[in-house]
Amino acid sequence: MRVRLVNWLKNAKQNKWPSHNLAENTMNHSKQHENRSSSFQSFQSSLDYTIPQPRPSYASYSRRSLSTKKENDNPYEIRTYLPDLLRSFGKFEHGLKDVLDNNKRWADNSQLKEMKFFDKLENEPKLYWIGCSDSRVPPEIISQLGFGQLFVHRNIANQFDTNDTNSMSVLEFTVNHLKVEHIVVCGHTKCAGVKNACNNHLEKNLIAWLSDIRKIKDVHPELFPDQETMSHMSNDELDRIHKTLVGVNVKNQVKKISESEVVKKAWEDEERKLAIHGWVFNMENGHLEDLGVTVGRQ
Numbered sequence: 001m002r003v004r005l006v007n008w009l010k011n012a013k014q015n016k017w018p019s020h021n022l023a024e025n026t027m028n029h030s031k032q033h034e035n036r037s038s039s040f041q042s043f044q045s046s047l048d049y050t051i052p053q054p055r056p057s058y059a060s061y062s063r064r065s066l067s068t069k070k071e072n073d074n075p076y077e078i079r080t081y082l083p084d085l086l087r088s089f090g091k092f093e094h095g096l097k098d099v100l101d102n103n104k105r106w107a108d109n110s111q112l113k114e115m116k117f118f119d120k121l122e123n124e125p126k127l128y129w130i131g132c133s134d135s136r137v138p139p140e141i142i143s144q145l146g147f148g149q150l151f152v153h154r155n156i157a158n159q160f161d162t163n164d165t166n167s168m169s170v171l172e173f174t175v176n177h178l179k180v181e182h183i184v185v186c187g188h189t190k191c192a193g194v195k196n197a198c199n200n201h202l203e204k205n206l207i208a209w210l211s212d213i214r215k216i217k218d219v220h221p222e223l224f225p226d227q228e229t230m231s232h233m234s235n236d237e238l239d240r241i242h243k244t245l246v247g248v249n250v251k252n253q254v255k256k257i258s259e260s261e262v263v264k265k266a267w268e269d270e271e272r273k274l275a276i277h278g279w280v281f282n283m284e285n286g287h288l289e290d291l292g293v294t295v296g297r298q
Contacts, residue, residue, distance in 0.1 A: 125151040128174040130253065131186045132158045132193065137281055139186070142288060151178060156209060157193030158185055160253045162260055171262050181273045181298070183257060186288070187250040188281040189243050198224060213249055220248060243280070250278040251293050258295040273297050 092098035112118070125148060129139045133154045140150060153170045161167050174180045187194070196202060197213035217224045223245045230238065257263060258276050266274050275296035280289045 122148050125149055125178060126180055127182045127184060128180045129184050130158055130160060132188055132191060137188045142281055157191060158187050159212060160256050175262050175266050183276045184279055185250050185253040186279045186281055187246045189246060189283045191246055194246050194249055216248055246280055247291055250280060250291060254278040254293050
């Protein structure tokens, strides 16, 4: 089954909004955002989001049960609206209650109930994702993967620390019990953790957590220009240095994972498929970029 998230703007134009105040809230954007919202919505309306699902058996309903669909649509797809990507949490009229209401509307969807979606969910991912906690980099959205397809561990600046119980326990669980075949370390541009790793004014726990990034300075001092040097650099030059540092950080995490005892032991089985990959999410264009540092068997 594949679940298609058809742009909510199309529903808005056809007056097919669900029975809630999302449309009203959206139309009440402040005037200072009108131009930005208009241009983004024009772009957004051309997008067609598809989230593949692992088991066709999830969807057993027929085309007749989806009478509102177009004739050339796949009958094994669910149509829904895409949330307003420009609206901040502050725009929710009732705060957290709106969040809970959003969830209830989604979970009570008649099509989900018809195909007993929640009864058939299984945790059998083949991909373990180590990413940054940054709210702009949600793994399921940028990878367009759905329920049961990703096992996710996120932290500041997508670090992997062999001395950290959290990191190691998740690695053991995914490799030994879930038998994942791919581990992806995914960094991203505009990463505040990477940018501020050498900031001596950070709190002690942040300084400790980002220590691995600071060690890069010993090998690549050119990626840590001082304030005087930075003042004479263009924004493009600064962005290029930052992106390079993001990539080096990802490569370091890939190396540490591949050298961990958990992964080495898994590789002792010659038939075991397990590979570690390094990717970067480019926030300038939304693309996932493979750094070409894959280690292991695919």
